[in-house]
Amino acid sequence: EIVLTQSPDFQSVTPKEKVTITCRASQSIGSSLHWYQQKPDQSPKLLIKYASQSISGVPSRFSGSGSGTDFTLTINSLEAEDAAAYYCHQSSSLPWTFGQGTKVEIK
Amino acid sequence: QITLKESGPTLVKPTQTLTLTCTFSGFSLSTSGVGVGWIRQPPGKALEWLALIYWDDDKRYSPSLKSRLTITKDTSKNQVVLTMTNMDPVDTATYYCAHRSIGGYVDYWGQGTLVTVSS
Numbered sequence: 755e756i757v758l759t760q761s762p763d764f765q766s767v768t769p770k771e772k773v774t775i776t777c778r779a780s781q782s783i784g785s786s787l788h789w790y791q792q793k794p795d796q797s798p799k800l801l802i803k804y805a806s807q808s809i810s811g812v813p814s815r816f817s818g819s820g821s822g823t824d825f826t827l828t829i830n831s832l833e834a835e836d837a838a839a840y841y842c843h844q845s846s847s848l849p850w851t852f853g854q855g856t857k858v859e860i861k
Numbered sequence: 862q863i864t865l866k867e868s869g870p871t872l873v874k875p876t877q878t879l880t881l882t883c884t885f886s887g888f889s890l891s892t893s894g895v896g897v898g899w900i901r902q903p904p905g906k907a908l909e910w911l912a913l914i915y916w917d918d919d920k921r922y923s924p925s926l927k928s929r930l931t932i933t934k935d936t937s938k939n940q941v942v943l944t945m946t947n948m949d950p951v952d953t954a955t956y957y958c959a960h961r962s963i964g965g966y967v968d969y970w971g972q973g974t975l976v977t978v979s980s
Contacts (some may be wrong), residue, residue, distance in 0.1 A: 755924070788966045797957055797970040798908070804966070841908055845965045848921050850898070850910035 756780055758842050760853035768861045773829040775856045777842035782822045786846035789818055789827045792855075793838045801840075802827065834860050863887035865897075865958050865971035872977050873948050879976060883941040883958030890916055890936050896961035897941040899932065901954040902973070909954075913961065914941055950978045 757780040767773055777787065785805040790798035800809050802818035805825055815830040829836055837860045842853040869881035881899070888895060898913040912932040913921045922930050931944045941958060956976055960969040 786965070797973050799970075800966070800968050803964070803968070843908070843967065845967075848913070849923050850900075850913070852900075852908040852910070854907045 755849055756783060756844050756847060756851050758844055758851055758853040760840075760842060760856050762856060763854065764857045764859070766859045766861050767832050769834060770831050773832050773836075773858060775827045775829075775840055775842075775858075777820075777825045777827070777853050779823045779825075779844060783844045783846035785821050786844055787818075787820065787825045788843045788845065789816075790841045790843060791836075791838045792841065798841060829858075832858075832860070836860070863960055863969045865960060865969060867956060867958050867971045867974040869956075869974060869976070871975060872979065874980050875949055875978060877948050879943075879945045879948050879952070881943045881945075881956055881958075881974065881976075883943070883971060885939050885941070885958070885960070885971075888960060890914075890934055890939070890941070892916055892963070894963035894965075897934070898959050898961055898967065899941075899943045900957045900959055900967075900970075901952075902957070903951075903954040906954075911945075911956075912943060915961075948978045952976070953978045 759778045787805045789802040792798045806818045839855045839857045865885040896915045899911040914932045929946045934941045955973040957973045958971045959967045962968045
């Protein structure tokens, strides 16, 4: 099983700041890493697919990078509506696994 | 437009069997490459993958829960059913069904259904 470890677990950020969340895989997964945003009492929403590919309708301030074992989600110029938990997910091999999540709070 | 919706009991007793139905629209589960998966999330915790069924009826399960899970599909009804036996309070969670795209990633999620296991 591929373990995904996110850091940090929690981040308190002021609006317009840049947020960086990392996800490290226990073994190489190529670019089969996807990012989701989950707001309270909502289901997850796909933000980035295949490490860096943008999703239609997702604001351009969200971007992803990385390959192999190290990946990054970047939120440029954080907005109040970005308060949420963020999860990485690998589809390289079964069982599918998710990171433990990173909660982003707005100061 | 792809939509999925979970249905089933909100409360089950320990040792009982849970049956959840995912009813979807906007895609066909007979399309090559497509799948529907189940993922759960205990309150305040992370996401955990449970099971996945592919268009060709291939079925895959979480190794840690494999003995308790069964996933089936009814293509004509656009439904996928998950059963989980021997429920325990630690299985209390929101259960989501989700669309696996042809590209291999989850792109759409249902709204989720909270299942509480308690006597």
